[in-house]
Amino acid sequence: MKTGFIFSLPRSGSTYAQRVLSLAPGVSTTAEPWLLPALFGIRVGEAPVAAFAYDHVRAALEELLAELPEGEAVWRRAIAGFAHEIYQAAAEPGAELFIDKTPRNHVFAREIMEAFPDSPCLFLWRNPLAVVASINSTWGGGRWKAYFYKYDLFDGLFALIDAWQAARGRSNVMAMRYEDLVAEPEIHWPRVFEHFGQQFDVSFLRNIPDIKGEMGDKTGVARYKDSSAASLDSWPSSFGSPVRQWWAKRYLKKIGEERLAIMGYSQQVLIEKLHRGAGPVTLSDLFFMPAGHIYHFVEPALWRPRFAKKNASVRVARR
Template sequence: MNKTVSPIFLFSLPRAGSTLAQRILATHQEIATVAEPWILLPYLYTLKNNGCYAEYGYSNLVTAVNDLLNEFPNGKDDYLAEIHDFILKLYAKTTQHKTKYFLDKTPRYHLIVEEIISMFPEGKFIFLWRNPLAIIASLMETWDNGKWNLYEFKVDLFDGLTNLLKAYKKYSSKVSAVRYEDLITTPEFEWQKVFDYLELEFYPERLDSFNRIQLNGQMGDPSGIKHYQSISKAPLEKWKLTLSNPIRKTWCRRYLKWIGKERLTMMGYDFEQLLSELDSIPNKLKNIGSDFVRLNYGIAYCTLEPYIMAHKIKLIPDWYKIHTLS
């Protein structure tokens, strides 16, 4: 008899504390997981009209897939049903016989969050929020040693957050939501609610044993696993050290205003309080020159997409291999 599992999807922006949450959830014997599967992105992107570059011609792929779907009795619904069953079979192959859930934690699922919730009616969905200022600081510290790099995460900070909030508002009655700050300040209370939502027992001892969980796979948090072997409140204030120069503070004010009071409230944060905390940080000149250069480079980066150009430049010795990507 084939094993069956139900999916848990942990939705968040990158650097929101999802790896900590994943490891605590994985302490339960009925939850299997790997670092970050990413498996649903290519399949659901066959239905999107933009967002990919491919040697085979992405726009032609979408047209061809839609032509195929037109021949199915129930069109796109048949296609999504087959993807649903296929993905659950793959999840089941990673689990033990009596495992109830497979936890898929892939931050870029914010690009397909509504499609996932709609496709998996039997699924459980956890939205993890974090102070956006702390996320910004962590993006810089984790991948560029504190240097300005937010142009690399534009899709997360803007499209991703918009998609998550839209989906949370639409499906709030069937999902669970928690703030990272609450998970580390009142962990027993918050984790009890999460496990109740999953219909699994919770023992406080799980909060002391998550450091023994090893996540298989190359993706995921490169720093938190090494630095935090127990629940720590240190990250609550750490972001202020990173966002202390005038350029960063100005950018962050604009970002908070872009999110807006209503959407911040939906996430559990107060707009005025975040602004006040940001304004209270003493101004420093550290990285200000580098930030100015990198801000302007970011404009070119987002416009010209140099990683694609770099690929083409590498092919110049074999000029006949250079072709357009669509």
């Protein structure tokens, strides 16, 4: 059994793609395993607080791998072998392909492709402002929630683009825009299915099944049972206030024209569409936008250790 990957930011249509692909007889999948970010994340990023001294785990692991003649290659093979064992157990009997579409795989896309060099991979792009609009609508109830997903919107997106650039031209890697998939599904979906080694049937675009699991997109599953382009042009309305438009322009500038072009978008076109939104400044925006900076400064350094100590005390008390 092979493993396939869908790399994308959250709210970029990965659940939609997963649901359609799951209709192929040879494909098996689960909502979101969240396995590979944990495995690759052992050695990178901010070390979490843990009772077993996470910093010691990292130091010892780095020392061990440094002593091995092919330490990095061994590490990648070990992760791939471990993950494959889990995927195979989770797959339906007789499955040819297991698809993992965990959003936070985006930060480790390059490492994942090195560990799974023959796996078919789909990079699924979506207009980044539409992603922000969907985050605010789905998880913020219309209020500003993008600050909570800074890791995805910045680190994740940049890592995803870098990984695509590094892998571009490989036969097992392809890119697709979410907008194209839903606007012209009968043209683009056959190419995606062929890339994953599966046969496409136009009936797959009707009555798309749910993917059971706690993780994943609950909103899109409930709202869309077939391929729909209904949401493509609604994102500017989420940036009606001058404050949100200011943030959006800064975000586009941070991404840059070159990165946007790699994804298939024009910075100028997005800015022009952005100006179509119109609305008043809300008090929640004035609070949550500055509060986002405070959140990222205080939360990792203060609250996580406190909760970790509290939970550790609770576990000890229960013994």
